[in-house]
Amino acid sequence: MDYPEIDRYASIDSPIHNFDPRAKIITFMVMIFSFVFLDSITKALVGLGIASLIYIIAKLPKAFVIHRLKVVFLFLFPLLIIMPLTVDGQAIAQYHSITITLEGFQYSSLVIIRALSAVTLALIMLGTTRFDITIKALYMLKVPGTLIQMLMFTYRYIFVIMDEFQRMWKAMESKGFKLKANRYGLSVLGNMIGMLIIKSYDRAQRVYQSMISKGYTGNPGTIVNFKLQAKDYAIALPMILIALFMHTYHLVL
């Protein structure tokens, strides 16, 4: 079946792919933070440009990011309508008592541009590393063990649960069920989701038992070896500098 694998293109060869996972996480986090605090549309657009450039360097297919950015855009699109109507400022159009303000338009554009560049960066970060490696990098960066294990199990069992849903769905369809947005359809769907939750609960218990059988004591037992090399610094340094420069250039120039 078609899994929503975020790390489907993790085996491509590019400078970003070969970047040490820990350094990658830190560098990209710095950039993301830097870009979401940019305070003008011009700067935000430059940020988006930089993010796109890194995307090209990472050699990820276009569809990978566009598909996901579309979702983000749809999610944020309402801002573009609501904010010009609600934010006070210079009117660019008026209809009876409804005014559309320039500031509202600018704010909402700014929010959307910042979000798009942040998401693009996050997608590059996650898309160029196998997810299990991302988790291990987080582990090495001393992210709390509980969080690490939650990520691990989510990553592992999302596929199992999807398979389970698929099986139940096929069983339903083979008995002639077609989903319609009526009361019956929704109640059947609700039942299926309920079943899925119960199954997941049972599975969680069995997984826990098998972990105990292997001596689990609460630690995410795993071995990781990453080595920072010169090339990692060579990538991390300029990227972090750019991130800082975006906020401090007026002090320098």
Add this chain to the structure above:
Amino acid sequence: MKEAICVKGLTYSYPDGTPALGDINITINEGEKIVIIGPNGAGKTTFFLHLNGTLKSQDNRILIKGKDINGMSNSERIRKVGIVFQDPDDQLFMPTIFDDVAFGPINMGMPEEEVKERVKKALSKVGLEGFEERVPHNLSYGQKKRAALAAVLSMEPEILILDEPTANLDPKSRADFIKVINNLNKEGITTMIAMHDVNALPDLADRVYVLNKGIIAEGSPMEIFSDWDLLKDNNLEAPDIFKFFKVLGCFGYNCEDLPLSLDEAVEVLARTIEKENGHVHLHIHEHTHAEVKDVMHSYNHHTTWHE
């Protein structure tokens, strides 16, 4: 001979009140090859969960190599008894196969080099060399089953317990899996297996226990399968070959020990033919049909559902 497992009067009910086990007494010697059969819900899985201390029994009723399981340290416990559960998706809970197979050894506190060594060895034992970096959801069911076994073998347990290892496997994977288990047993590991697949049972058992809440019977596969009433009362079956030779008996075929597997059947048949100077006589007399019907009936309690 030394005792590997000794269970004395084990009784267990789940917290919700479901009685699962009643007064179980079992003694298994080192290196034995044991199969446990019993209908669904008989308590096989529950019993196994007790054997490595995942479910806690009351006061030292479970002794592993003479020592109370509840008194063992974490790493001693998993070094003694390894359990392979039925659903491999329950057991491959880490992001990669390497992480899964390394999980036990890491919890034993082994140094990194040794862990890697163990992972490599365990994967090669189940024929999954080079699968370290693979993620479980991209593996076939048979491969997942073998990976789950490797994840237990990496702890190098002295006693290996398998819960329905052959269920849902295709014939080739099933045969491979049985071979792996048998090799492990030959290396001296005590194996205990729960299974429904009676046709594969003779390959995996020197001794059979019938479990249904309590231990109903114990004996060689031959003794168990010859006891029609026992099988019937516990919804169990006999191997097809065994039944077939019972039927042959009605047609006048005469041999003392009935075969339980195809290999044995060939042997038995050859021996009987030699003894009878080169051929066997089969015939039909007036009682034959009644006898055949009788045999069929005694082993066909499974069809009652259709009636």
